[in-house]
Amino acid sequence: MENLAFIIRVILFKGILAPFVKIILGVKFRYDEKPSFDKSKIIVANHSSHVDAIAILCSLSIRDLKRVHPVVARDYFYRNSVTKVFAKLCLNSVAVSRDRQFENPLHQCEKLLEKGHSLIIFPEGTRGSSDEMKEFKKGVSILLKKYPDVEFVPAFCEGFGRILPKGQWLILPSNSSLKIGKSKRVDQELEINDITSFIRKSILDLKF
Amino acid sequence: MTQSISELTGFTSLFSEIIIGIYALLVMFTLIFIPWEKMKPSKGMHEIVLRVYSWWAILILATVMFLLPGTIALILIILLTYISLREFLTKLSVTNHFRSTLFFVYLAIPIQYYLAKNGTTYSFNSFIPVYMFFLIPIVNILNGEYEKYLEFNGKVFWATMLIVYGFSNITFLIHQGEIRGYIGEQNLLILLIVFLTQINDVLQFLWGKTIGKHKLSPTISPNKTIEGFLGGAITLSALSFSLSSYLPFDSSLEAAGFGFLLSVFGLLGDLNMSAVKRDLGVKDMDDLIPGHGGILDRLDSLSFTLPFTVHYLLLRGYL
Numbered sequence: 001m002e003n004l005a006f007i008i009r010v011i012l013f014k015g016i017l018a019p020f021v022k023i024i025l026g027v028k029f030r031y032d033e034k035p036s037f038d039k040s041k042i043i044v045a046n047h048s049s050h051v052d053a054i055a056i057l058c059s060l061s062i063r064d065l066k067r068v069h070p071v072v073a074r075d076y077f078y079r080n081s082v083t084k085v086f087a088k089l090c091l092n093s094v095a096v097s098r099d100r101q102f103e104n105p106l107h108q109c110e111k112l113l114e115k116g117h118s119l120i121i122f123p124e125g126t127r128g129s130s131d132e133m134k135e136f137k138k139g140v141s142i143l144l145k146k147y148p149d150v151e152f153v154p155a156f157c158e159g160f161g162r163i164l165p166k167g168q169w170l171i172l173p174s175n176s177s178l179k180i181g182k183s184k185r186v187d188q189e190l191e192i193n194d195i196t197s198f199i200r201k202s203i204l205d206l207k208f
Numbered sequence: 209m210t211q212s213i214s215e216l217t218g219f220t221s222l223f224s225e226i227i228i229g230i231y232a233l234l235v236m237f238t239l240i241f242i243p244w245e246k247m248k249p250s251k252g253m254h255e256i257v258l259r260v261y262s263w264w265a266i267l268i269l270a271t272v273m274f275l276l277p278g279t280i281a282l283i284l285i286i287l288l289t290y291i292s293l294r295e296f297l298t299k300l301s302v303t304n305h306f307r308s309t310l311f312f313v314y315l316a317i318p319i320q321y322y323l324a325k326n327g328t329t330y331s332f333n334s335f336i337p338v339y340m341f342f343l344i345p346i347v348n349i350l351n352g353e354y355e356k357y358l359e360f361n362g363k364v365f366w367a368t369m370l371i372v373y374g375f376s377n378i379t380f381l382i383h384q385g386e387i388r389g390y391i392g393e394q395n396l397l398i399l400l401i402v403f404l405t406q407i408n409d410v411l412q413f414l415w416g417k418t419i420g421k422h423k424l425s426p427t428i429s430p431n432k433t434i435e436g437f438l439g440g441a442i443t444l445s446a447l448s449f450s451l452s453s454y455l456p457f458d459s460s461l462e463a464a465g466f467g468f469l470l471s472v473f474g475l476l477g478d479l480n481m482s483a484v485k486r487d488l489g490v491k492d493m494d495d496l497i498p499g500h501g502g503i504l505d506r507l508d509s510l511s512f513t514l515p516f517t518v519h520y521l522l523l524r525g526y527l
Contacts, residue, residue: 023287026294028495162304172310175298 005089009065012090018058025163027055028177032206035153035183037064037118043153043180044140044199046133047122048161051171055178056120056155057091069094069112070120071139096139098125106139113147123199127166133204141195144186152199154181156206179206217275222454223396227271230403234263252417256410262506263406270402274395282379286321288503289375293317295494295502296367302360309347313364316340320372324379329527332380336373341365370480370511371504377514387526390456397517400454404467405513408444408474415439424475429482432475441471456526466520470513477512481505 021027035041043056053070060068074095077087087093094112096105104110109119121143123136144152159176184202186195210224219227237260245253273281293314297303303310316336323332345361378398385394416436424432448467452460481504485493494502504511521527 023291026291026298168307170307170311172307172314173294173298174303
């Protein structure tokens with residue numbers, strides 16, 4: 001089952017979605033450094049459209065499709081069985097609940113990081129507008145403080161909000177790019193709030 | 209040699225002769241310009257060498273296109289048109305409005321190519337100029353928005369005309385270009401139009417570099433000179449004259465006149481794209497081909513010479 005899902009993901013992302021995103025939507029991929037996921041890492045990006053998660057997954061190598069998991073909202077993606085199967089099988093995602101239903105909403109994420117897997121987190125929590133970045137939630141910072149060996153990869157999604165704005169269904173090409181920065185480690189001395197603003201700044205630095 | 213190539217590829221013998229000639233010319237260019245740039249590097253020379261590389265890419269791509277079965281070549285042309293239109297539309301800030309209209313604009317590509325292949329000459333020539341001209345505002349009206357209405361209609365219609373209508377002329381010529389006395393040689397006509405248009409760019413550039421003094425269009429493209437244009441146009445007329453047995457025209461003199469007009473429209477197409485880029489405030493339309501810009505940057509002159517050719521043939525009664 002695990003392997004079947006992996007094969008589906010490879011066909012989906014490498015065979016269909018990567019050409020679609022590059023040729024039809026015209027998204028440009030820019031790397032300061034190709035991140036390696038041999039050790040656990042957290043990709044942190046701004047979020048303005050569903051396409052940005054797909055673009056980040058398209059930028060990964062085949063091997064990494066097995067060990068990189070986007071973190072999705074339980075209430076949104078697990079709302080019915082179709083989206084649930086899609087989120088689990090195709091996105092290889094891990095769900096967190098936004099409404100503090102559980103004691104430790106990051107429990108699943110921690111388990112994956114301990115296994116040496118990596119995560120994709122959109123700390124804005126929900127899709128924002130493409131022009132402005134919302135305040136970040138603290139989850140990433142808590143994880144990065146708890147696991148000092150885990151580096152984070154800042155990624156900036158530019159113009160994706162215009163491809164598929166929130167609440168619309170029509171996908172159209174736009175002048176958009178995905179910029180992936182160098183992996184960074186956070187200073188363990190910092191407070192959670194300072195880590196959050198450090199991450200936020202690293203992402204915004206990629207804008208220019 | 210031409211015969212064995214014809215047998216191998218299924219090209220007509222006239223087509224094989226021309227394509228061998230073009231490859232020979234490009235080999236010559238490569239052997240002249242690349243050592244020249246190595247010995248005396250300059251910005252203009254660097255530009256030419258980059259162009260030589262992209263011609264190799266274009267020529268090999270074109271050869272492959274002519275070798276492929278018609279349907280696959282058609283799909284590739286449609287894809288290239290789509291990428292060009294996308295390059296253009298995503299540069300416009302107005303395209304953040306009226307998203308649903310844009311969907312119909314992209315939809316115009318397959319419809320136009322269908323008409324170019326199977327439709328009548330009338331439907332091919334009126335779908336975008338007339339029907340899309342009204343369809344774009346109609347969809348906008350139904351959306352009930354008026355902000356940037358005029359700007360959107362104008363810019364988007366213009367992009368559709370220039371790119372979708374312009375490039376679909378290739379497909380029209382291939383599938384419906386049955387010219388008397390020239391049956392089965394449509395591929396040759398396309399090859400020659402593309403070749404003459406590209407060589408015109410080079411000729412105008414070379415004449416301009418050697419004897420150019422008076423600027424032709426200082427505001428839009430400061431490098432273009434009147435001498436360059438005249439030299440290029442006269443040389444292209446001579447070239448068309450000498451190639452007249454490969455062209456569909458009744459007389460060699462007409463071929464020469466066609467060559468002159470082609471040179472004029474090539475220059476206008478080039479200046480047109482420069483003006484567009486200046487107005488948009490971009491240097492290149494895209495960076496698809498590293499160092500060479502996007503597809504539209506390479507096809508600037510062709511966006512004028514292709515419709516010109518079809519309409520010349522129609523007006524003179526060849527089609």
